[in-house]
Amino acid sequence: MRGKAMTRTLWRRLVGLSRGRKAAVAGAVIALVAIGGTAPAVAGRPAPTRLSLASDVSLVQVNPIPCANQGFQLQFGNTGRADVYADAFLEVKAPLTLSRNLVSSYLPAGYTLKVPITVTAPRGTAPGQYTITVRSGESRLSVPVEVAPGPVDTTGNLARYVPVTASSENLPSYPACGAVDGDRDSNHWATTTGWNDANKGAFPDWLQVTFDKPETIGRVDVYTLDSTKYPAAKYGLRDWDVQVRVGADWQTVAQVRGNVAGQVSSSFTPLTATAFRIVTLTSNETAGYSRVVELEAYAS
Numbered sequence: 660m661r662g663k664a665m666t667r668t669l670w671r672r673l674v675g676l677s678r679g680r681k682a683a684v685a686g687a688v689i690a691l692v693a694i695g696g697t698a699p700a701v702a703g704r705p706a707p708t709r710l711s712l713a714s715d716v717s718l719v720q721v722n723p724i725p726c727a728n729q730g731f732q733l734q735f736g737n738t739g740r741a742d743v744y745a746d747a748f749l750e751v752k753a754p755l756t757l758s759r760n761l762v763s764s765y766l767p768a769g770y771t772l773k774v775p776i777t778v779t780a781p782r783g784t785a786p787g788q789y790t791i792t793v794r795s796g797e798s799r800l801s802v803p804v805e806v807a808p809g810p811v812d813t814t815g816n817l818a819r820y821v822p823v824t825a826s827s828e829n830l831p832s833y834p835a836c837g838a839v840d841g842d843r844d845s846n847h848w849a850t851t852t853g854w855n856d857a858n859k860g861a862f863p864d865w866l867q868v869t870f871d872k873p874e875t876i877g878r879v880d881v882y883t884l885d886s887t888k889y890p891a892a893k894y895g896l897r898d899w900d901v902q903v904r905v906g907a908d909w910q911t912v913a914q915v916r917g918n919v920a921g922q923v924s925s926s927f928t929p930l931t932a933t934a935f936r937i938v939t940l941t942s943n944e945t946a947g948y949s950r951v952v953e954l955e956a957y958a959s
């Protein structure tokens with residue numbers, strides 16, 4: 660705003676100056692344009708583009724855990740008098756990632772587009788300060804980011820905070836990471852705290868947890884959807900295999916069939932594995948989905 664106010668002041672003064680001095684002051688105005696200000700429209704020419712960039716927060720706090728919903732709202736505005744198509748480019752240093760690196764939009768005059776930007780830090784990201792930079796035309800915005808130290812699981816759950824992938828995800832409400840977020844409560848269903856696959860009536864589906872290093876695993880607990888509104892006997896998983904990856908090979912270590920309960924523990928002879936997964940075969944719902952509220956693994 661300060662740049663625009665200075666520009667207006669300079670032009671007001673320019674009106675009262677001699678021709679020679681007008682030229683000198685005009686040079687100063689052009690310099691202001693280069694750093695983000697904009698000269699007033701000249702008669703007979705289209706009004707110049709004036710783009711503004713802002714964030715709704717002064718600092719983005721980021722936790723390096725799966726499914727952490729953290730970020731900021733980018734406010735991308737057209738403060739000029741002409742409608743425009745405009746691009747905003749966003750960057751952040753690896754290993755951080757952004758949900759969007761480009762916002763491309765039609766911006767009517769006087770309109771501010773508000774875009775949620777999610778910031779993700781993978782497990783193991785060094786804690787400290789990072790910066791998101793946003794640019795559009797001559798406008799620039801820096802958004803500071805603070806990455807917190809990674810949390811440590813104290814329950815022995817090998818899957819907690821660990822990267823998870825799935826055959827498909829029903830987004831945005833049912834991401835795979837919801838199955839390792841520590842929330843086993845089926846009453847929180849549909850609020851990103853559980854996984855639902857994206858192809859109804861088609862099986863198998865799978866949900867996989869991949870370890871940072873080989874782990875000894877001897878038990879896998881599955882919490883499928885089970886609430887008063889959505890009982891497991893009607894909406895939960897019925898049949899699935901539990902598999903662990905030893906070296907390059909997947910081994911089936913347990914099979915669950917005909918389940919109608921909300922929680923099933925599968926114990927097996929402990930193995931040293933680099934990953935585990937459940938391969939879902941059918942649901943209690945006819946032509947239904949795979950639904951897992953929480954997936955856990957333990958040494959025994």
Ligand SMILES: [Ca+2]
Pocket residue numbers: 837838839840841842843844852853952953
């Ligand atoms: Ca969960």
Ligand SMILES: [Ca+2]
Pocket residue numbers: 856857858859860861862863864947948949
């Ligand atoms: Ca499916």
